[in-house]
Amino acid sequence: MSKVLEKSRNSCALQGATKTILEIDGVIPIVHSTAGCAIQQTIGDKVSGYSGFEIPSTNVIEKQVIFGGGSRLREQIKNTVKVISGDLYVTLSGCAPELVGDDVITMANEAQEQGEPVIYFKAPGFKGKFHLGYEGVVNSIINQLPTVAKVNTEKQENLVNIFGIIPGQDIHWRGNLEELKRILEAIGLKVNTLFGFGQGINQWKKIPSASLNLVFSKWGISIAENLEKKYETPFLNFKSLPIGAEATISFIKSISEIIKVDEEKIEKFISEEKKKEEYYINNLLNLYFDYNFQRSIGIIGDESTINGVSSFLARTFGLSTKVRIATDPIQDESEHEEANLYHTDDVNEIQEILRDSHVELILGSSLEKEISEELNIPLQVISFPVDKVILNTGYLGFNGGINLLENLSTILLNHERTVKQRLAGDIKSLISRAK
Amino acid sequence: MGVFDGNKLQGREKRVSTLSAYLGTAHNLSKEDEDRQNIRTYSEATFDEVIYALELLGNIEDSIIVIHGPSGCGNVKLHYWEEGSKSSWYVTNLNERDSILGGDEKLREAINLSYRKHEPKLIFVVATPVVAINNDDISAVVRELEEELDTRIVPIFTDGFKSKTAINGYDVVLHALGKYLIKSNEKDGKDNSLNLISISENNKDIKEILLLLKELGIDTNIVGKFSTYENIKNAPKAKVSVALNDDEGYFLGIGLEESYDVPYIKTNIPIGINNTTNWIKLIGEVFDKNDEVKKIIAQKTLKTRNLIDKTPLSGLKIYINLKASSAFSLITLIRELGGEVVGITVDEIDKVNKKKLEELKYDLQVHVASGQLFENANILSKINPDVYIGEKGKTAWVSKLGIIPISIDNITLYGFDGGKKLADLIDKSLKGKEFINSVAENHKLPYKDTWLKKSTNWYIKQEVK
Numbered sequence: 001m002s003k004v005l006e007k008s009r010n011s012c013a014l015q016g017a018t019k020t021i022l023e024i025d026g027v028i029p030i031v032h033s034t035a036g037c038a039i040q041q042t043i044g045d046k047v048s049g050y051s052g053f054e055i056p057s058t059n060v061i062e063k064q065v066i067f068g069g070g071s072r073l074r075e076q077i078k079n080t081v082k083v084i085s086g087d088l089y090v091t092l093s094g095c096a097p098e099l100v101g102d103d104v105i106t107m108a109n110e111a112q113e114q115g116e117p118v119i120y121f122k123a124p125g126f127k128g129k130f131h132l133g134y135e136g137v138v139n140s141i142i143n144q145l146p147t148v149a150k151v152n153t154e155k156q157e158n159l160v161n162i163f164g165i166i167p168g169q170d171i172h173w174r175g176n177l178e179e180l181k182r183i184l185e186a187i188g189l190k191v192n193t194l195f196g197f198g199q200g201i202n203q204w205k206k207i208p209s210a211s212l213n214l215v216f217s218k219w220g221i222s223i224a225e226n227l228e229k230k231y232e233t234p235f236l237n238f239k240s241l242p243i244g245a246e247a248t249i250s251f252i253k254s255i256s257e258i259i260k261v262d263e264e265k266i267e268k269f270i271s272e273e274k275k276k277e278e279y280y281i282n283n284l285l286n287l288y289f290d291y292n293f294q295r296s297i298g299i300i301g302d303e304s305t306i307n308g309v310s311s312f313l314a315r316t317f318g319l320s321t322k323v324r325i326a327t328d329p330i331q332d333e334s335e336h337e338e339a340n341l342y343h344t345d346d347v348n349e350i351q352e353i354l355r356d357s358h359v360e361l362i363l364g365s366s367l368e369k370e371i372s373e374e375l376n377i378p379l380q381v382i383s384f385p386v387d388k389v390i391l392n393t394g395y396l397g398f399n400g401g402i403n404l405l406e407n408l409s410t411i412l413l414n415h416e417r418t419v420k421q422r423l424a425g426d427i428k429s430l431i432s433r434a435k
Numbered sequence: 436m437g438v439f440d441g442n443k444l445q446g447r448e449k450r451v452s453t454l455s456a457y458l459g460t461a462h463n464l465s466k467e468d469e470d471r472q473n474i475r476t477y478s479e480a481t482f483d484e485v486i487y488a489l490e491l492l493g494n495i496e497d498s499i500i501v502i503h504g505p506s507g508c509g510n511v512k513l514h515y516w517e518e519g520s521k522s523s524w525y526v527t528n529l530n531e532r533d534s535i536l537g538g539d540e541k542l543r544e545a546i547n548l549s550y551r552k553h554e555p556k557l558i559f560v561v562a563t564p565v566v567a568i569n570n571d572d573i574s575a576v577v578r579e580l581e582e583e584l585d586t587r588i589v590p591i592f593t594d595g596f597k598s599k600t601a602i603n604g605y606d607v608v609l610h611a612l613g614k615y616l617i618k619s620n621e622k623d624g625k626d627n628s629l630n631l632i633s634i635s636e637n638n639k640d641i642k643e644i645l646l647l648l649k650e651l652g653i654d655t656n657i658v659g660k661f662s663t664y665e666n667i668k669n670a671p672k673a674k675v676s677v678a679l680n681d682d683e684g685y686f687l688g689i690g691l692e693e694s695y696d697v698p699y700i701k702t703n704i705p706i707g708i709n710n711t712t713n714w715i716k717l718i719g720e721v722f723d724k725n726d727e728v729k730k731i732i733a734q735k736t737l738k739t740r741n742l743i744d745k746t747p748l749s750g751l752k753i754y755i756n757l758k759a760s761s762a763f764s765l766i767t768l769i770r771e772l773g774g775e776v777v778g779i780t781v782d783e784i785d786k787v788n789k790k791k792l793e794e795l796k797y798d799l800q801v802h803v804a805s806g807q808l809f810e811n812a813n814i815l816s817k818i819n820p821d822v823y824i825g826e827k828g829k830t831a832w833v834s835k836l837g838i839i840p841i842s843i844d845n846i847t848l849y850g851f852d853g854g855k856k857l858a859d860l861i862d863k864s865l866k867g868k869e870f871i872n873s874v875a876e877n878h879k880l881p882y883k884d885t886w887l888k889k890s891t892n893w894y895i896k897q898e899v900k
Contacts, residue, residue, distance in 0.1 A: 002533070004527055004541050005506060006524070006548070006549070006552070007516070007523060012505050015510060028881070034595040036482055036486045037480070037483075039482055039486060040486065040507060040510040044511065044513050053481060053806040054479055054832070057478060059478050059599070061596050062446075062594070065564075075476045080477065082883065083886045086881070095505060095534070096568060099534060125504075126533070129506065
């Protein structure tokens with residue numbers, strides 16, 4: 001069922017696929033849709049190497065909607081490979097061409113036959129949301145890359161791939177991937193983060209040679225299953241982001257059960273990182289108790305993020321979550337019900353849940369600003385959409401936990417100070433009235 | 436048939452011969468056959484009419500937008516919301532089943548939900564490619580619910596593919612405002628106000644012009660961005676209308692003139708001293724404020740003379756990529772400041788703005804394109820200007836060619852002080868040129884050298900009808 005939504009935050013499959021591709025170095029999307037489709041996503045994407053206006057796009061017009069846009073796509077593909085340099089081109093078809101029935105597959109195959117690295121993914125927005133675009137296009141590249149390039153299938157014992165952290169949808173994706181890389185390299189592994197800094201087609205070619213796939217949200221499961229079937233690569237599904245020392249240590253331990261790593265090296269690394277977290281928590285103690293950080297939380301965002309954040313804050317920082325609202329789509333209707341866990345991406349419903357649950361702190365997206373102001377409680381933005389500039393700050397891992405506490409403490413401190421100022425104002429007006 | 440009649444508006448190409456792909460001299464373009472249409476056989480993503488309609492509607496007060504389509508069609512609203520558009524929006528969130536069987540029920544539900552929660556004065560229902568292809572009957576739902584609910588519901592028929600230019604989206608919105616909201620009985624009781632039609636101007640520019648009008652003592656009724664339902668309804672009462680950007684606002688201006696006898700004054704955008712002077716003179720005359728105008732001009736020229744004498748842009752080769760009317764007005768300002776405009780890219784050229792081409796240097800290179808950075812890259816690598824002035828999202832990349840980017844969306848260009856602000860920004864950028872040089876050294880454009888060496892209009896072809 002797809003419901004009417006107020007202030008929808010999950011965009012569509014085409015936009016998810018486009019963003020996913022743009023974050024792989026040297027991979028170029030060719031959008032086959034009406035002119036605005038690519039811009040609808042990129043215009044709000046403030047931290048990106050792309051503005052969106054350089055994305056190849058057929059910009060289909062009425063004629064192509066009536067008579068079909070196949071030949072328009074053919075000439076667009078042919079000319080894209082002449083104008084833009086890329087290692088791989090991915091044709092993405094949007095709503096209008098999919099309704100009309102343009103043969104995207106044949107057009108991509110034609111270019112392939114001429115030796116051009118062109119593949120496709122059908123991504124009409126009416127089929128699903130941003131997350132589906134990520135999942136679908138990653139699977140498409142994995143499935144079709146071997147037809148246009150030589151992939152490396154020879155197993156490499158200490159190489160792992162990372163899936164389920166969606167560029168853009170996870171607002172800390174860059175920092176999260178960088179921290180994962182740091183941690184896994186520290187225990188002697190090699191890592192394909194596949195997106196962001198230094199990740200291009202060469203890393204994607206090595207996907208089959210990994211000896212383990214790590215999955216951090218439900219949006220990476222079908223990808224890992226696909227790779228298990230194709231290349232017999234096992235995978236670990238963490239369901240949520242490991243945030244802070246406790247979760248990260250158990251994450252590292254579960255890997256070490258599958259891949260042989262130097263136990264001594266791991267122990268040393270872990271104990272150092274754990275001490276670091278304790279050191280920083282010690283630095284926050286005065287703030288924490290003087291400003292009464294103990295509050296009940298309402299948390300909103302993609303499932304794997306909210307689960308990671310809420311369990312970290314509960315176990316490490318003594319803050320209990322009253323209500324969790326997962327905003328990513330439900331994959332299958334029978335998804336288990338949990339206490340105090342809601343699934344919705346309708347802002348009105350989210351606001352009503354928060355109003356009813358008497359929370360004292362909201363961790364959500366910038367769309368929750370309205371309700372946080374209405375309830376006069378602080379808001380920390382941890383999920384999409386976002387109103388701040390984030391480069392490589394992450395919330396994942398050892399450093400991520402510290403970053404999260406740093407941001408959270410700033411917000412709580414500022415909130416309390418604002419309250420104090422407002423009270424001062426109230427007092428002054430009481431005094432003057434008394435005169 | 437009147438401007439505001441008709442159920443659905445034809446595409447801008449059919450109405451005013453809009454051309455969206457061209458390369459040539461100003462002179463040749465001004466003489467170009469009006470029936471000619473060009474297309475691109477390679478193109479890059481750009482705005483479409485749905486986005487422009489959402490942008491404008493989101494700036495009309497006390498309104499809610501219901502986007503009838505898949506959820507991605509409303510994604511741009513997240514951006515406009517962060518940028519300050521405070522109206523809420525709903526999306527009918529059409530899925531595959533709806534795309535086949537229709538989504539009328541969801542549209543009804545969305546309108547009902549939005550009404551119950553916000554009780555807005557206006558609900559705009561925006562069509563998208565999926566419903567245009569499926570022929571969902573928006574009008575029937577709108578008619579039915581307008582009888583039930585105590586609000587005005589206005590259908591906006593944006594298909595997303597009817598026109599090659601996004602500006603068509605403004606026309607579709609203005610047509611709907613004229614057709615559904617402006618009624619003839621409001622004509623009675625004319626007042627002495629000015630309809631100021633603002634569409635895409637940034638807030639700084641609008642404020643600048645409002646301050647000028649206030650100084651002149653002219654009662655302003657704003658229509659478009661920042662307008663309320665009352666403003667829109669009162670438009671027929673005004674003495675005259677003027678659009679800040681004629682390309683964007685002419686449709687409403689002409690409509691008000693034809694249907695309600697409110698004369699529409701065509702003006703150049705008030706960028707630069709000359710254009711601003713002419714602008715307030717024109718308006719001052721209509722409102723009998725000649726003395727006040729003289730006073731302001733005398734004051735301002737005194738202040739700006741110093742700047743002009745310094746010719747702060749002398750020796751600089753400048754390229755402009757803006758909406759047509761902004762580009763034309765900016766050329767005058769650049770000349771006032773001593774700079775040389777070596778070429779321009781404009782979104783579209785049509786009957787509305789074509790005459791202004793004749794005022795340009797006859798051999799100035801004019802490139803018609805919205806976005807299409809690949810053609811811009813090709814031009815820039817041939818012309819190699821010092822400074823490139825453009826819009827948000829279409830400008831920063833030129834730094835990778837070592838050219839100074841000046842993005843105008845967040846500066847004041849309108850009015851008498853625009854020149855100073857522009858000159859200051861260029862001056863500061865020149866002082867920070869080392870940063871731009873290092874960007875150029877470390878980053879490459881995605882375009883192949885073989886493309887940059889080809890002729891710029893390689894992928895522009897005449898459309899076969």
